[in-house]
Each structure stands twice: as structure tokens, then as C-alpha cells.
Amino acid sequence: MSNAITLKATVRTGSGKGAARQARRDGRCPAVVYGHGSEPRHILLEEHATRLALRGNENALINIDLEGEDLLAIVKDIQRHPIRPGVQHVDFLLVNRNERVDVEVPVNIIGTSAPGTIHMIELDHVEVTAPAVAIPEAIDVDITGVEGGTIITVADLALPKDVEAISDAELAVVNVTIPTARDAGDAAEGAAAEDGSAPAAE
Template sequence: MSEVRIAAEPRTEFGKGAARRARRAGKVPAVLYGHGTDPRHITLPGHDLMLALKTPNVLLRVDGVEGKENLVLPKSVQRDPIKGFLEHVDLLVVKKGEKVNVEIAVNLTGDVASGASVYQELVTVEVAAEATHIPEGVEHSVEGMEDGAHVVAGDLRLPAGVELVTDPEAWVASVSADQAAEGEEPEEGGSEGEGESAASESAE
């Protein structure tokens, strides 16, 4: 997994006005919490943080908080709904060797049988992984799967040491015959029906 070092500054002003001033200065308000400690309020450099957050479950080494380094995971990221800039981030303090629950992406590979399509029900699953060895995602092949087949969370092959938290019976993906292919038959049937109707009218 990716690991990024980032410098923090203590935050002494609070409220919406203070948050706006911090963002105008290119900084993002954040809170560190976890391991029984009181929440610690800081600001982080906005550009560096934005780049780091492009990697799912990125591990941050935050310097400058009470004179020590903190290993943290982003747990809640708030963005402006219109402009998309970072508004606030909650950071969970973790320690090497401990397990944390995170969401990882499910990437389907391969092609299903001809005339069918795959529908992904879950794009992520929750897993428990060691804080410094969180996988970015998990791949599962749907190569050759036919109409009616499905994939459940328990079918996913997770890396060693990673445990599934999501219900193993939860559907991740299903395979169905293409609607276009199914729609062709009724159209043909409709043509036959029209022909029969025309024949009947002629007989009359």
C-alpha cells in the first residue's frame, strides 16, 4: 500500500470562519483521533493532501503533532459538493501490527459468455487488514461465466492476512442474458402472429 509523509500544524481557531480562512491559505482542517487519546485539531497542506487521497486507503505519516510522528488512515473526507475541494478530514491514528477495518475496491476481470452481461452489485467490500499492509483492491475473474451465474463476497481471494468483514453471502456480481438478445424472440413471435392474423382475414 502507499504511504505518504505530510506535515501538520496545530489548529487553535475553530468555527466556519476559521475553516474558511484556513482553506483560503491552502490548508485543510483535520482531526486526529484514536487509541484513547483526545481529538487533536490540525491543518494539513491542501495540495499535498489532495494528491495523497487519490490513492484509496493511503497511509499518512503526519509530522508536527505534539512533537511526534503519527501513523494515520483517512476515515472521513468531506468535500465541497459543487467545487469538490477538501473541506475537512478525520484521521484515525493506527499502529503497526494492529488490524483496521477498511473498504477496498472489487475489480472484475475477463469477459462473460457471449450474449450475456455482468452486473456488479458491490464495488467495494469491507475487510480487516494490518494497518501498514492494506490492499488497494481485490480482483476476481468472471471469464466465461454464463447467464444465471453469480459471485458472492466469500468467493473473493483476499491477500494473506486480510479477513473479510462483509457478509460472505452478499452478492458482488451477477450474470444475465443481454436484454437485446431476449427482446429479439418476442419480435419474431409478433411477426408470426401478424402473419396468422392476416391469413385469417384473407380466409374470411
């Protein structure tokens, strides 16, 4: 991920909850940019563009065009609307293209484990250190044909070049097991519930 996504921003002049609410009503998203020993800078972004830029990639490299000044940053925190789609606030951390950063990257399961097995995700994010311009969108874990009784740990992950794990190497990421009769019954009940049916009363 070496290409930064550009978001245009303006300096935020108002402060307080009232100003923030008004900005959101106007289709703007309040944000703060900090890091590298600089004072936090409060800005406003176009909410729709921000939502699209961050959709599906929580570690996107962002070039903030602040009234003609370029600020390279990554997202440290996102506050989303609890009900409807929408970004309410973003915290950005300033970076430069030559530094490494510590981030949490989501785990992406690929493939299907061996017949008669199920897999359970024990760790959905892995903390890594990576170049600011090469943060992976996700860490792929291929479980194709993996047999029951297999535990894939952080140490087993195939990480991209120049990316190193910070999470404990012994932490379980995926656990492939052979389901018990109870597991099978729970799965059947779940499927019945999704179909809108229910087990017959005894």
C-alpha cells in the first residue's frame, strides 16, 4: 500500500460539541491530526469521501490536503455513528515515508479446512510493525485442507516483506477442530433459526 489516498481538509475554527454537530449536519467530519512532536491540528473533512476512503481498509495511508499543505498520516481511531453509516470523528497520526509504525492488522481467512472439521478464529487482529507506506490491509491465513487438531499461531503467519509481528508468537490465531455432536447440534439449531423454523417441542 504505497499510494496514499488524498482527502481535502479545512482548518476547523469552531470548538465544542455544538460546532461539531453543526459540521456533521453540513456533511463534514471533525478530525484531529497529531504526531512528530507537533501540536494537534483540528480539521474538517468531507464525510462521504472520508467514509469511502476508510471503508474496508482501517490502516489506509492518507494524504491530507489541508488548504494546500500536504500531511501524510494513518488512522489511529475512528468514531462511527452507532446506527446509520457515517464517520463522526477521526484521529490521524502523522507519519513520513521512511518510518515504521506499529498497527493492528485484521486477519483474513482463506480457503476451507479439511472435510469434517471446523475452524475458529481466536485472534482477529495481529499487531505488527511495518513501513508506513507498506502497511498490509489484512494478513491472509490459508486454511485449505488443514486437518483437525491444528492450531495456527502468530509464529506460523506468512507476513509480507518488511512486516514483523509484535503480538506474542505463541498466540493462537486459528484453531481447526473436529466438531463434537454438541457442536453439530448447535450448528443445526443455528441453521434452523436462520431458516425461520424451530425444533419440534418434546
